[in-house]
Amino acid sequence: MKTASPFSFPVSPSTAAKLAKLGLARDADLVLHLPLRWEDETRITPIRDLLPGQTVQVQAVVGEASVAYRPRRMLTLTVEDAGGVLGMRFLNFYPSHLKLFQPGESFRFIGEIRGGFLGLEMVHPRFIKADDATPLPTQFTPVYPTTAGLGQATLRKLVSRAMEAPIHDTLPVDWLAELGLPELESSIRLLHQPPLDSALAELESRRHPAWQRLAFDELLAQQLSLAVARRQRRSQRTRPLPAKRQLTAAFIRALPFDLTAAQVRAWQEISDDLTQVHPMRRLLQGDVGSGKTVVAALACLQAIENGQQAAFMAPTEILAEQHFRRLAPPLSELGVRCAWVSGSQRKSERSAAWQAIASGEVDLAFGTHALFQDGGRFARLGLAVIDEQHRFGVGQRLALMHKGEEPHQLMMSATPIPRTLAMSYFADLDVTTVDELPPGRTPVATKLVNAARRDDVLARVREACLDGGQAYWVCPLIEESEKLQLQTAEDNFAALAAQLPELRIGLVHGRLKPDEKQAVMGAFQAHEIDLLVATTVIEVGVDVSNAALMIIEHAERMGLAQLHQLRGRVGRGSRESVCVLLYQTPVSELARARLKVIYELTDGFEIARQDLLLRGPGELLGHRQSGLPLLRFADLERDIALLEAARNLAQRCLVDHPDVAARHLERWVGHRQSLSSI
Ligand code: ADP
Ligand code: MG
Numbered sequence: 001m002k003t004a005s006p007f008s009f010p011v012s013p014s015t016a017a018k019l020a021k022l023g024l025a026r027d028a029d030l031v032l033h034l035p036l037r038w039e040d041e042t043r044i045t046p047i048r049d050l051l052p053g054q055t056v057q058v059q060a061v062v063g064e065a066s067v068a069y070r071p072r073r074m075l076t077l078t079v080e081d082a083g084g085v086l087g088m089r090f091l092n093f094y095p096s097h098l099k100l101f102q103p104g105e106s107f108r109f110i111g112e113i114r115g116g117f118l119g120l121e122m123v124h125p126r127f128i129k130a131d132d133a134t135p136l137p138t139q140f141t142p143v144y145p146t147t148a149g150l151g152q153a154t155l156r157k158l159v160s161r162a163m164e165a166p167i168h169d170t171l172p173v174d175w176l177a178e179l180g181l182p183e184l185e186s187s188i189r190l191l192h193q194p195p196l197d198s199a200l201a202e203l204e205s206r207r208h209p210a211w212q213r214l215a216f217d218e219l220l221a222q223q224l225s226l227a228v229a230r231r232q233r234r235s236q237r238t239r240p241l242p243a244k245r246q247l248t249a250a251f252i253r254a255l256p257f258d259l260t261a262a263q264v265r266a267w268q269e270i271s272d273d274l275t276q277v278h279p280m281r282r283l284l285q286g287d288v289g290s291g292k293t294v295v296a297a298l299a300c301l302q303a304i305e306n307g308q309q310a311a312f313m314a315p316t317e318i319l320a321e322q323h324f325r326r327l328a329p330p331l332s333e334l335g336v337r338c339a340w341v342s343g344s345q346r347k348s349e350r351s352a353a354w355q356a357i358a359s360g361e362v363d364l365a366f367g368t369h370a371l372f373q374d375g376g377r378f379a380r381l382g383l384a385v386i387d388e389q390h391r392f393g394v395g396q397r398l399a400l401m402h403k404g405e406e407p408h409q410l411m412m413s414a415t416p417i418p419r420t421l422a423m424s425y426f427a428d429l430d431v432t433t434v435d436e437l438p439p440g441r442t443p444v445a446t447k448l449v450n451a452a453r454r455d456d457v458l459a460r461v462r463e464a465c466l467d468g469g470q471a472y473w474v475c476p477l478i479e480e481s482e483k484l485q486l487q488t489a490e491d492n493f494a495a496l497a498a499q500l501p502e503l504r505i506g507l508v509h510g511r512l513k514p515d516e517k518q519a520v521m522g523a524f525q526a527h528e529i530d531l532l533v534a535t536t537v538i539e540v541g542v543d544v545s546n547a548a549l550m551i552i553e554h555a556e557r558m559g560l561a562q563l564h565q566l567r568g569r570v571g572r573g574s575r576e577s578v579c580v581l582l583y584q585t586p587v588s589e590l591a592r593a594r595l596k597v598i599y600e601l602t603d604g605f606e607i608a609r610q611d612l613l614l615r616g617p618g619e620l621l622g623h624r625q626s627g628l629p630l631l632r633f634a635d636l637e638r639d640i641a642l643l644e645a646a647r648n649l650a651q652r653c654l655v656d657h658p659d660v661a662a663r664h665l666e667r668w669v670g671h672r673q674s675l676s677s678i
Helices: 013-021 027-031 095-100 152-162 173-179 184-192 200-204 209-235 247-254 261-274 292-304 317-333 347-358 394-402 419-423 451-466 482-499 514-525 560-567 589-600 604-615 617-621 640-656 658-668
Strands: 037-039 055-068 074-080 085-090 106-116 119-123 126-129 141-143 281-286 309-313 338-341 364-367 381-386 408-413 430-434 444-450 470-474 505-508 531-534 547-552 577-583
Touching: 013 152, 027 152, 037 200, 055 085, 085 106, 141 152, 173 640, 184 209, 209 640, 209 658, 247 292, 247 317, 261 281, 261 292, 261 408, 261 430, 281 292, 292 309, 292 317, 292 381, 292 408, 309 317, 317 338, 317 364, 317 514, 338 347, 419 640, 444 451, 444 589, 451 470, 451 547, 451 577, 482 505, 482 531, 505 514, 547 560, 560 577, 560 589, 560 604, 577 589, 589 604, 640 658
Parallel strands: 085 119, 281 408, 281 430, 309 364, 309 381, 338 364, 381 408, 444 577, 470 531, 470 547, 505 531, 547 577
Antiparallel strands: 037 141, 055 074, 055 106, 074 085, 106 119, 106 126
């Protein structure tokens, strides 16, 4: 750790460490550390005027102080001013509090008024010792986001030190006029220290022009750094892989179906990318079942017909294995040498596979993330395909990009990225959308059924299976414990086997050994199993077209993307498909909203949009692992117009005003792990 203060004024090392936790490492960061809210300590409200729900300051004299023990230990006070009496409660207190609150002593208390059992009260008010002679502050008191051990008073002092210097605008005035945004300096000063005539409620809503200016600047910084990253990528060189149309054409000829128009379009875009001397970073998105795998296989073949290798990665072993089992036979027909690598392979098998990959005897390697975490090397990796990209944290996606020399990359996702996210966090990717399903798909009817009616559901499963169909029974997700989840799956399997003795029932879960898993999935595929009891391991990519019925237990616990993915496992054949969502009451507000969305909508794009609305972008991005700075001031739903304006301006800046771009990035990104290195 550095010993010199990173600030232009003295800050103790322990305070600096706490500031660093908040991402504050220089004066400019403090300037942009804006209040969450403000408190009005400039006025005293007489007790007789108080209303529940208000946050106010009262000045009053202690009447009684006592410690109560029921319902729990707490310190209670009564205080009074000239016109009324008010209660106070402190749940955490020290003996010093008792000493301080002597009857007759005068204090100012700030807090929210609640209608308590014995009249109005404040719980855990902030307080200072003060009487009529103590002057009132003349400004609102900002309340800043902080961290343990860093008090508001210290933070306020540091921020005002940092604010002593003038704040230079990063954008020219005439641009601001055009954008209809206020100047930076006045906006920042207003937010730290709103004038006394400000309506605090309006300021807190964040629609105030000052907030909009900050949101715009933040979005502009994000767009600029993404554009810089994109440009850097464009300046990188890699081996071009021209379309020779040997293997690819042969593969298309051998397919038992025609490509959809959307697949042809997607394939064309990817094929063109691969011929470039710059590494491709393309996201291929399309709803579950839209046929992305074939397109990805074609991309691999274009690499291979140029003498390069390709890697085909999936997030789960089951999915990776399925790709391998599906694609390896037809590709081998074309002379492509395929290999399978996985984390749970026997060591000898795995090292043999890696040896073949490293020596170049293998053209196409299938596997899970382990492919890249093993430390194994490709002789000449030309293309990496990453299926179900949304399952990788953003961090993993980035880490992949930084491995050695840059291969072309194709990412695939069945969870379409909402437009706002595509324009912001994913703006460094090119996006291709497969917006059409292959013909012959049957729409899936979704039914919401109370778990109390499990017997009806069992009857339906029995009927469907005796009629020659197959079904999935998905066991509840138990996030707290994988062991408990396994237990539930096994219990469910035993119960279903007892309740449906006429059916052949299989069980698959994440703890099975790969060959066991493969045996069960193989048996289900071959229709030696009627009902497959599964944990959410079947969430992605599993494809058995005769299975047209899916039961999902405790659907209220699952996320929207997961439900959509699961439901996509059915509706793949000619049978009428049904997805039954079993829910257990009571259902929380959020769960109810999710179930409503999945019940009413089938379009993955629309579902993803609703997901964003319900959860916010942070969770969708899985930012906790990624470390990618999230937006602090902008809100992608509310500020879509600002996002568009920021994107346009970023383009203009980079082309015509690189000085403005540099200045703006310096203010917003500065020392921080530069976004442009992403
Ligand atoms: P996803 O986009 O969800 O990854 P897949 O690539 O797994 O979808 O394709 C789903 C199913 O559709 C597979 O069985 C695949 O063989 C089939 N399929 C793909 N393209 C077509 C097409 N053009 N016509 C008919 N079936 C297709
Ligand atoms: Mg897929």
